[in-house]
Amino acid sequence: MGKVNILLVDDREQRLMSYEAILAELGENMVRADSGAAALRLLMEEDFAVVLLDVNMPGMDGFETADLIHQHPRFEKTPIIFVSAVNTSDMDRLRGYKLGAIDYVSVPIIPEVLRSKVSVLVELHRKRRALERLNRDLAGENAELVRTNLALETKRAQELERLNANLEQVNYELGIANQALKLEIMERRRVEERLRELDRRKDEFLATLAHELRNPLAPLLSGLETLRLARGEPELGERARGIMERQLKTLVRLVDDLLDVSRITRGRLELRTERVTLDSVVSSAIESTRPLLESLGHRLLVDVPHAAPTLNADPQRLAQVFGNLLNNAAKYTDRGGHVWLSVWRDGGEVVVSVRDDGIGLAPDLRAQVFDAFVQADTSLERSRGGLGIGLTLVRQLVQMHGGTVEARSAGVGKGSEFLVRLPVAEADTAPVQGLPTHTGAAAGSKRIVVVDDNRDAADTLALSLSLLGHEVRVSYDATEVVDLAAAWRPHMMFLDVGMPKVNGFELARRLRSQPWAQDVLLVALTGWGKDEDRRQSFEAGFDHHLVKPAELNEIERLCRGGATATATVS
DSSP states (O other), X not given: OOOOEEEEEOSOHHHHHHHHHHHGGGOOEEEEESSXXXXXXXXXXXXXXXXEEESOOSSSOHXXXXXXXXXXXXXXXXXXXXXXXXXXXXXXXXXXXXXXXXEEEESXXXXXXXXXXXXXXXXXHHHHHHHHHHHHHHHHHHHHHHHHHHHHHXXXXXXXXXXXXXXXXXXXXXXXXXXXXXXXXXXXXXXXXXXXXXXXXHHHHHHHHHHHHHHHHHHHHHHHHHHHHOTTOHHHHHHHHHHHHHHHHHHHHHXXXXXXXXXXXXXXXXXXXXXXXXXXXXXXXXXXXXXXXXXXXXEEEEEOOSSOOEEEEOHHHHHHHHHHHHHHHHHTSOTTOEEEEEEEEETTEEEEEEEESSSOOOHHHHTTTTSTXXXXXXXXXXXXXXXXXXXXXXXXXXXXXXXXXXXEOSSTTSOEXXXXXXXXXXXXXXXXXXXXXXXXXXXXSOEEXXXXXXXXXXXXXXXXXXXXXXXXXXXXXGGXXXXXXXXXXXXXXXXXXXXXXXXXXXXXXXXXXXXXXXXXXXXXXXXXXSHHHHHHHHHHTOSEEEESSOOHHHHHHHHTTOOOGGGOOO
């Protein structure tokens, strides 16, 4: 076997030269690296019998480098010898051994000792390589033997099958094949028709999506122009901001609906169930749809029993169900119409009815109304808005709660009714406990650090916090944040999770390892909002988890120190 590689890692040229001089008589290839990062790059390119690694290096020290080396499956068995120029405590040695170190040597180095240790590891490396080659050769021979046996058995079985075949069987198989061919032709025609229908729905959905996205984008663009032109006219600027805020919420709601359908389809949406009373859920749904009902001049009539039933449900998702049904009733009822919401008990179930005197449903549409991208009225002159996925979400969310939903209508122009049936909670059902949280910072003006590699996102959040009366500093590079925060000692920090170099989870762990950062309020900003994502945030040391785009009033509430960890999901 030829020479093997030995990696020498030290930030001092003199030490690297001394290592080479000491180990030269071993006759192996000596490869230098002047930093932990350089060592990692070399390891990705070459195979090394042993790594001689200096503990005290600037930037990435020997312990961090060893940890990263042994995290990679390819190098997890690569032996490492730590070199230290300072007295090494037992705790340091223990830390090194936990990271996979084979041994320690101290400076000044005894050449004979170092050569002996490295020589043993080189020899072990050669023997391990030889054993690996033998194992590979043996595995190859075994595989070839298995393939040969399998081929022989297959050939024997095929010959036996051919000998046993007869004309009657062939004729029978031909008859079956002809019948199958007829069925296949019919199935292909059905599938082609279904594909054409799906293609038509896709085209309609894409056109609807483009239309629905342009609707809020136009006033957003106009609002920006108004803000630019309305300098010195605060009333016009305030009106423009109000319009932009409403349209932005519309955009967010469209995106949220699309994401919810995608999550449910892929089985990724999780319910956060707790014990809730139905009247509180209904009230939340009514509150969210009241602006639409009032803008269309509808009259809402509500009949909820005084002692409303209790459910085991996700209150936000259930409010979304009834909110979508009320929105649907409002959109498909001509101006000045009526919408009724009624609740009653039916045995072990509670029934919620949302009824209107709107355009109604044709008989063929009642069976399709819960399918994605289906709308009752798609004519341009009677466009109702939306993407045609609201009722799809209703059915899927109701089913996830163990219930059913049914659409009824006496026909076109005679209104429609949607009946939701849900199981009533048992008396011994206990509420779900929230996740733990740290204590928030004190109320009032705070020192806040915003960390995000997206400069626009960081700057706009910092500007909003400044306008709320807080002192803000911004960092676009997560690697510099610990030093910045240690010098400034902020009360709060908003950290983007998806950052290069160091992600938000790792940055939170580094901050929590600092004694001064134990009481700093850490808020995660991310586009991911599943229960597992929130759990990861809390395990990393975050106090709160906000899903982008976060509402400014929620951010302001956090800054006042009045929110809990389980409530801060936007």
